[in-house]
Amino acid sequence: MPKQRAKLVVGNWKMHGRLAENAALLEAVAQGAAELPESVRVGVCVPFPYLAQAQALLAGSRVAWGAQDVSEHTQGAYTGEVAAAMIVDFGSSLVVVGHSERRTYHHEGAELVAVKTQRALEAGLTPIVCVGETLEQREAGEMHQVVGEQIDAVLAKLSAQEAVRIVVAYEPIWAIGTGKSATSQQAQEVHAFLRERLVAKGAQDVPLLYGGSVKPENAEELFREPDIDGGLVGGASLKYKDFLAICEAAGAVSVTQ
Numbered sequence: 001m002p003k004q005r006a007k008l009v010v011g012n013w014k015m016h017g018r019l020a021e022n023a024a025l026l027e028a029v030a031q032g033a034a035e036l037p038e039s040v041r042v043g044v045c046v047p048f049p050y051l052a053q054a055q056a057l058l059a060g061s062r063v064a065w066g067a068q069d070v071s072e073h074t075q076g077a078y079t080g081e082v083a084a085a086m087i088v089d090f091g092s093s094l095v096v097v098g099h100s101e102r103r104t105y106h107h108e109g110a111e112l113v114a115v116k117t118q119r120a121l122e123a124g125l126t127p128i129v130c131v132g133e134t135l136e137q138r139e140a141g142e143m144h145q146v147v148g149e150q151i152d153a154v155l156a157k158l159s160a161q162e163a164v165r166i167v168v169a170y171e172p173i174w175a176i177g178t179g180k181s182a183t184s185q186q187a188q189e190v191h192a193f194l195r196e197r198l199v200a201k202g203a204q205d206v207p208l209l210y211g212g213s214v215k216p217e218n219a220e221e222l223f224r225e226p227d228i229d230g231g232l233v234g235g236a237s238l239k240y241k242d243f244l245a246i247c248e249a250a251g252a253v254s255v256t257q
């Protein structure tokens with residue numbers, strides 16, 4: 001069997017959840033995570049108002065937590081924004097940056113995503129930097145160019161010491177929330193391409209997550225690929241059984257480094 005790296009599985013709740021139902025979900029995930037092999041790390045990224053709840057219910061568990069976006073500013077008159085230091089105040093260690101839903105609906109460009117990544121790192125958070133192409137771009141053969149530009153914009157702003165502290169998530173936009181995951185070969189191909197970029201920056205060990213309709217049925221096959229170090233899981237992270245099954249799939253193919 002080829003050598004597998006340790007795996008990381010992160011839930012991205014998006015704009016889902018309510019206080020009462022979150023409690024049951026967080027408790028179930030914390031309990032289930034306790035049974036996982038040490039080679040699997042688990043996290044959940046929740047809406048800002050629930051960071052305190054995540055902290056209260058996950059502190060001391062195997063599950064890390066964090067947010068889904070961060071301001072490019074550190075503080076000031078930016079109504080509605082949330083600074084990295086505020087996210088850290090609730091014990092968070094993670095933050096998703098540059099998710100395609102933010103790039104599309106909030107017009108976040110490559111430069112802004114790079115600055116947000118810097119703000120997260122400065123505050124001591126692990127930014128999960130998302131990249132991915134649309135179906136149109138893939139069909140036009142522009143996939144490598146698109147994800148290459150997205151990752152390069154971030155890496156260009158980071159020192160080698162900073163670059164090793166990020167996580168990258170490849171999320172083809174056509175696979176997000178559609179039930180239509182990339183095949184493991186399609187994902188591996190892009191992950192290998194991204195890995196080359198990271199190697200050039202001296203950050204070859206950065207975890208490369210795949211996201212886009214990850215579910216219990218396809219997780220193990222995806223996670224077996226040599227450059228897929230885990231998953232960023234949307235819809236399936238809202239059902240504790242599915243999320244834990246995905247974490248278990250990661251456990252089945254991972255080894256402690």
Ligand code: PGA
Nearest residue numbers: 176177212213233234235
């Ligand atoms: P999905 O979302 O698993 O529901 O496709 C993944 C994501 O957008 O992070």
